Amino acid sequence: MEPEEQIQLIKKNTVEIIQESELLRRITSKGSLRIKLGVDPTTSDIHLGHSIVLFKLRCFQDLGHKVILLIGDFTARVGDPSGRSKTRKPLSIKEIAANARTYREQAFKILAPKKTEVLFNSEWLAKMNFSDVLKLASYYTVARMLERDDFSLRYQKKYPIGLHEFMYPLMQAYDSVAMHADVELGGTDQKFNLLLGRQIQKAYGQPSQIVITMPLLEGIDGSKKMSKSLGNYIGVTEPPYEMYGKVMSIPDELIFKYFRLLTSLSEEEVDSREKESKEGRLHLGKAKEELAESIVSFYYSKSSAEAAKERFKAIFKRKETPTDIPSYFLASDEMKEGKIWIVRILQLTGLANSGSEARRLIKQGGVKWDEKIVKDIGWEVSPGESHVLQAGKRKFIRIVRKHY
């Protein structure tokens, strides 16, 4: 494909390309470029927020460029301070290795495995000695390091900053040197680190990489960046129904952003839906259904998406009890004379974390036994063969007697 056409495809959904003219020049002169994505194995699961960058990498692959997934197994010992207000606790080698493995597997839901090279930065970082490190550190100043938003914020708020945290951006930048990266991708929160890569490459006598930043995705709470630690994420390996339900729970304002960044719809198609909804011709609930369906279809299949939708409707629209709910096998030694206290069973099944919580749930009318609201905290249940216990609107457990 012609370089100019490639640029058009690459540009879609990006926030910034530094420098676009360089990118064009380099594609023209080199043909196939080395595209770097640094992966932080401090978390294992990939969520829809990560997928945005991965889709962009996929786009590069489809254009014939070389995509390199860099697992930051060494940098993970520090933990990226980006956007953090606290020092991260370092992970063990074992945890990092396990995370890296799942990360790679999950990334291949989007990337083409054969066209992806996977590298680990311990390969070169672990070998550096102190003079190498000093040399690297000398290329940057404290004042400039403190320009970074998160560092300066922490500095102003008088939160501690470990010296080693200053090394993180430098290590990431050095990775670009070691890898001879032509392009590095990242979320907008990575801009500082990505730009530092340009500077450090120059210091080591290499051409500076082109930096491409992608938008950050708000999580299902609608305000904060999607992340596992905030619990507002939708993981790419979550079961279809969970995934569907979570998409259905995003705030309305996010619907079209999700469409743009997470589905294969063209910009025109998204625009027209947005326009229709503004004019009242497209109901937001419908739009969200379509969104949820297409996301689940991508990671699973059309049929599982439909099944997820059906189940969602059954529970929330028709308020039915779902059929595929997990079972809890109630042993007879958990009962006294064939009876068990309702509070106890809520705890046993994990529907409540404590007796107090169970009581609270009952008091607030959130507990149902076979679709009937439980009102009496002291209720001693005499369970038959099979019952359905429900806590809140969406937590169900089937209680089955165990005979042995």
Added chain:
RNA sequence: GGGGAGGUGCCAGAGCGGCCAAAUGGGGCGGGCUGUAAACCCGUUGGCGUUGCCUACGUUGGUUCGAAUCCAUCCCUCCCCA
């Protein structure tokens, strides 16, 4: 090395001898409403078979009838000076 400030519940942040299981906000959970697990409203939010009891305000001791609040010790953080 010297001087000063501070460490409170999931988080932020009040309290500064009894009225404190600890204000307020955020988050979480439950209910209502809804196309929705959006928005909004209401309630709730340490544990315990619960009108009471137990454990909690960095650590360990102490003062006191009584401590998150006072004293000492240790650990940790921040600031200023050098």
